[in-house]
Amino acid sequence: MNEKKSRPIGVFDSGLGGLTVVKMLLQRLPHENIIYFGDTARVPYGDRSKQTIIQYAKDDIDFLLTHDVKAICIACNTADSMAKAEMEQRYRIPIIGVVEPAAKMAAATSQNRKIGVIGTKATIKSGAYAAVIAREAPDAEVISVPCPLLCPLVEEGRFLPGDAVVESVLRDYLAPIKAAGADTLILGCTHYPLLYDVIETLLPGVTLISSGFASAETLIRTLDSLDLRNPSTDPGTIRFFVSDAPERFAENGGMFIGRQITGEVNRA
Amino acid sequence: MNEKKSRPIGVFDSGLGGLTVVKMLLQRLPHENIIYFGDTARVPYGDRSKQTIIQYAKDDIDFLLTHDVKAICIACNTADSMAKAEMEQRYRIPIIGVVEPAAKMAAATSQNRKIGVIGTKATIKSGAYAAVIAREAPDAEVISVPCPLLCPLVEEGRFLPGDAVVESVLRDYLAPIKAAGADTLILGCTHYPLLYDVIETLLPGVTLISSGFASAETLIRTLDSLDLRNPSTDPGTIRFFVSDAPERFAENGGMFIGRQITGEVNRA
Numbered sequence: 016m017n018e019k020k021s022r023p024i025g026v027f028d029s030g031l032g033g034l035t036v037v038k039m040l041l042q043r044l045p046h047e048n049i050i051y052f053g054d055t056a057r058v059p060y061g062d063r064s065k066q067t068i069i070q071y072a073k074d075d076i077d078f079l080l081t082h083d084v085k086a087i088c089i090a091c092n093t094a095d096s097m098a099k100a101e102m103e104q105r106y107r108i109p110i111i112g113v114v115e116p117a118a119k120m121a122a123a124t125s126q127n128r129k130i131g132v133i134g135t136k137a138t139i140k141s142g143a144y145a146a147v148i149a150r151e152a153p154d155a156e157v158i159s160v161p162c163p164l165l166c167p168l169v170e171e172g173r174f175l176p177g178d179a180v181v182e183s184v185l186r187d188y189l190a191p192i193k194a195a196g197a198d199t200l201i202l203g204c205t206h207y208p209l210l211y212d213v214i215e216t217l218l219p220g221v222t223l224i225s226s227g228f229a230s231a232e233t234l235i236r237t238l239d240s241l242d243l244r245n246p247s248t249d250p251g252t253i254r255f256f257v258s259d260a261p262e263r264f265a266e267n268g269g270m271f272i273g274r275q276i277t278g279e280v281n282r283a
Numbered sequence: 284m285n286e287k288k289s290r291p292i293g294v295f296d297s298g299l300g301g302l303t304v305v306k307m308l309l310q311r312l313p314h315e316n317i318i319y320f321g322d323t324a325r326v327p328y329g330d331r332s333k334q335t336i337i338q339y340a341k342d343d344i345d346f347l348l349t350h351d352v353k354a355i356c357i358a359c360n361t362a363d364s365m366a367k368a369e370m371e372q373r374y375r376i377p378i379i380g381v382v383e384p385a386a387k388m389a390a391a392t393s394q395n396r397k398i399g400v401i402g403t404k405a406t407i408k409s410g411a412y413a414a415v416i417a418r419e420a421p422d423a424e425v426i427s428v429p430c431p432l433l434c435p436l437v438e439e440g441r442f443l444p445g446d447a448v449v450e451s452v453l454r455d456y457l458a459p460i461k462a463a464g465a466d467t468l469i470l471g472c473t474h475y476p477l478l479y480d481v482i483e484t485l486l487p488g489v490t491l492i493s494s495g496f497a498s499a500e501t502l503i504r505t506l507d508s509l510d511l512r513n514p515s516t517d518p519g520t521i522r523f524f525v526s527d528a529p530e531r532f533a534e535n536g537g538m539f540i541g542r543q544i545t546g547e548v549n550r551a
Binding site: 055056057062063064066067163164167168170171173179180183184259260263282 | 323324325326330331332334335431432435436438439441447448451452527528531550
C-alpha cells in the first residue's frame with residue numbers, strides 16, 4: 016500500500032498566478048497528483064491586511080484538506096509572506112511556500128550582494144524576503160519595490176516585450192533596483208514569470224529568480240525527506256478548483272500554465 | 284417627531300470608488316446623514332460572476348440595514364448592473380443605483396444618438412447601460428468598452444493629464460468610441476470621475492456623464508416623493524465603514540472625496 020504517498024499535493028493561490036508554480040511542479044514532479052485552488056472570488060490578496068490574508072489562507076487550506084492532500088504549497092507570495100507562520104502553527108501538514116526558497120536561492124546566487132525584490136504591496140510590506148536574505152546573507156543589500164500595477168497588467172495579457180504600457184510601468188518600478196546595481200532580482204509574485212522577457216530586456220545581465228522554480232525544488236526535498244514521493248510512474252492527475260468565475264479561469268489560466276485547463280467551482 | 288426622516292442614507296461600493304458618489308451627495312444633500320460601506324476585503328467586484336456579486340451586494344446591504352438606513356444608494360456600477368433587480372426583490376427599502384440615472388441622462392443629452400459607455404468587465408457584460416438606453420432612446424447606437432485597467436491605475440494615483448501610461452491605456456480603450464463619433468460618454472464606474480480631465484483632453488467636445496451626479500438627482504427626487512428628506516438644517520453626519528485595511532482607505536479615500544476621512548472596520 017502506498018496510499019499515503021499517492022495522495023495529492025495541494026496548491027493554492029489568490030487566483031491565477033499560482034499556475035506558474037504548478038507549471039514548474041508538472042515539470043519537476045510529473046508523477047504527483049495535484050489539487051489546485053484559486054480564490055477567484057476574493058482575488059487579489061496583494062492590497063489586503065495581514066488579518067484578512069490569514070483568514071483567507073486558512074479557508075484555502077481547509078478546502079484543500081477536504082481533498083486529503085499530503086502537503087500544501089502556498090503558491091502565492093502574498094499569502095506566504097503574510098500568513099505562513101500562522102498556518103504552520105495551525106496545521107500539522109508540511110507547508111512549502113514560495114518566499115523562503117526564492118530568497119535562499121537569491122542569497123546563494125548574488126555575487127555583488129545587491130538583491131532586488133519586486134512583489135505586491137502586502138508582500139513587500141511584510142519584509143519576508145528581506146528577513147530571509149538577512150539571515151542567509153547578512154552582508155547583502157536588499158532593494159524592495161512594491162509593484163501593484165503588474166498583476167492587473169499581466170491578467171490583461173499586457174506582458175510582452177514591445178508593449179509600451181508595461182515597459183513604461185516596469186521601467187519606473189525597476190529604476191531603484193537598476194540604480195543600486197543589483198545583480199539578482201527576485202520575481203516575488205507568481206504572476207511575474209510572464210514578465211520574464213520584458214524584465215530581462217530592461218535589466219540585462221541581472222539574474223532573475225522566479226519563486227515557482229525554487230519552490231518546486233524545495234517541495235521535492237521535503238517529500239523525499241518524509242518519504243512521501245508518489246512511487247507511481249504514470250503521469251499525475253490534476254484538478255483545478257476556483258471560488259468564482261470558472262470560465263474566466265479557463266480562459267486566462269492557459270497563459271500562466273501553458274496549456275488548456277478547466278476549473279471546477281467551490282463556493283464558500 | 285421626524286425620526287424616520289433623520290435616519291441616514293446607506294451608501295455602498297466595493298471599495299473606494301463610491302466616495303465620488305458621496306462627494307456629490309454631500310454637495311446636493313448637505314443635511315442628510317450618511318453611512319458608507321466599502322467592501323475593501325473583497326474589492327474589486329468588476330471581474331466577478333453575477334452570482335458572487337449578488338451575494339456580496341446582499342452582505343453589503345445587510346450591514347447598512349444594521350444602521351437603520353432609510354434608503355440605499357448602490358454607488359458601484361458593477362453591483363448595480365449585476366444585482367439591483369435581485370436586491371429590489373429582496374428588500375422593501377428604496378434602492379437607488381448609478382446605472383439608470385446616468386443612462387437616462389445620456390439618452391436625454393446625446394444629439395447625434397451615439398453614446399459611449401466605459402466600465403468594468405462585469406458592468407459592460409451585464410448590458411445594463413445599453414438596456415436602459417435602448418428603452419429611453421431606441422434610435423441610439425451604444426458603443427460599450429470594458430476598461431479593466433482603469434481602476435487599478437486610478438487607485439495608484441495615475442489619473443492626471445500628462446501621465447503617459449494612463450493616457451496610452453485610455454487612448455486604446457476610447458478608440459472605438461472616438462471612431463464611432465459618439466457625442467456623449469458615460470463614465471460607468473465610480474472611479475472614473477478622477478479621469479475626467481484626461482478623458483476630456485482625449486475626447487474634446489464629448490459630453491462626459493459621471494454616474495454619481497445623475498444618481499444624486501435621482502436620490503433627491505426619490506426622497507421627496509416619499510417625504511423622507513431630513514428637515515434638519517444642520518450639516519449631516521457621515522460615517523465610513525470598510526471590511527478591511529482602514530488605514531489604506533483613509534490614505535487613498537481622500538482623492539476620491541476631496542477631504543480627509545477615517546474608516547471604521549466592520550469584518551464579516
